[in-house]
């Protein structure tokens with residue numbers, strides 16, 4: 296070994312030793328502050344490492360997954376616990392009863408958004424999603440009023456969705472039953488719904504201005520100035536990926552579970568035939584409605600909702616949560632709660648059916664969250680999901696690509712803005728070719 300090598304090795308060993316000593320010191324300081332939190336009855340949790348917090352204990356690809364391991368974390372720490380995402384302290388409360396109690400019974404205390412640094416830089420506290428206080432109240436009112444005035448949840452938006460659905464059917468027919476990636480056609484269709492509401496008109500799917508707008512929304516690169524423009528951009532980003540991703544999960548589940556697809560198509564054919572699907576049909580389509588709800592439940596596309604924070608010191612389930620603490624509503628823990636759902640990890644539409652096969656609402660169905668920050672686009676999203684899903688199944692049979700079995704269709708989610716399916720292709724074969732053009 297040369298002198299230089301020896302020198303470099305020993306100097307790097309010394310600096311490594313120094314770094315370790317500093318880390319140890321920080322650790323001792325932080326563990327003592329951690330134990331003093333215990334004395335102050337803040338929610339307990341796994342001991343954090345300095346700087347890294349509990350990151351090494353989390354599945355970083357799916358952090359919600361680790362937090363969901365209630366049997367491990369909850370058994371040890373109870374129904375409210377603290378984890379450190381790096382230096383950031385986050386309080387989590389899994390399970391339907393606890394999440395509901397926090398978001399509904401303590402709505403005011405847990406109702407603020409925790410603006411992630413990167414989002415704050417980008418939105419400057421404007422818009423609706425990342426703002427708080429008077430600015431948020433005003434923008435939420437602005438968004439709800441405008442969406443309502445432009446017809447959200449009413450006949451006008453139903454007509455827009457039906458029109459867009461016709462366009463989507465035309466696009467899917469062009470694949471002539473061959474395998475295609477469902478992402479773009481569905482993303483264009485749901486984006487056009489928001490365009491129709493915001494701009495008053497839709498765009499052709501090959502219009503370069505529209506496609507770059509959709510690409511930009513997907514990549515979150517739109518940069519408007521001022522509060523209302525940020526709110527419009529927020530509606531695009533919150534209202535397109537979410538509905539589009541849910542719809543893609545629905546089609547994937549149908550291809551994976553053909554017997555359930557048979558039952559949906561049998562019901563649609565019996566109740567609607569070749570007529571235009573409308574929202575008023577929902578009350579007769581019990582099984583289809585249950586399948587859409589089960590899709591939302593199992594896909595659980597917003598596993599941790601969006602981050603909240605406390606507006607004041609709160610005493611919750613015997614613990615003190617300090618003002619300004621980040622809190623995360625673990626929506627997946629509600630949608631997968633073993634004390635609420637008979638088969639939490641399976642695709643089981645019977646969760647939403649009574650013994651006579653009639654649709655039943657379930658309290659623990661909470662994909663849109665609850666309380667003052669709950670999704671303001673819920674009624675529009677529900678209308679879109681019903682009309683798009685039912686109409687697509689009225690027209691097409693969805694199957695895996697040739698050479699791929701149903702078992703091989705992978706349901707592992709990938710984490711992006713929403714939990715979406717892994718890239719995949721499906722075939723959409725027209726069901727009643729002879730009926731096309733005979734709509735009443």
Ligand code: HEM
Nearest residue numbers: 423424533534537538597600601663664668669670672676
């Ligand atoms: C299947 C579709 C959708 C799902 C599952 C969904 C779910 C959610 C969830 C979980 C939140 C966070 C709630 C919380 O922090 O507690 C949220 C917020 C929000 N969503 Fe949706 N959403 C959907 C569709 C839409 C649509 C269509 C729009 C608009 C047209 C929309 C607009 C918003 C906005 C603006 C917020 C922020 C609300 C606030 O901070 O006050 N969403 N959504």
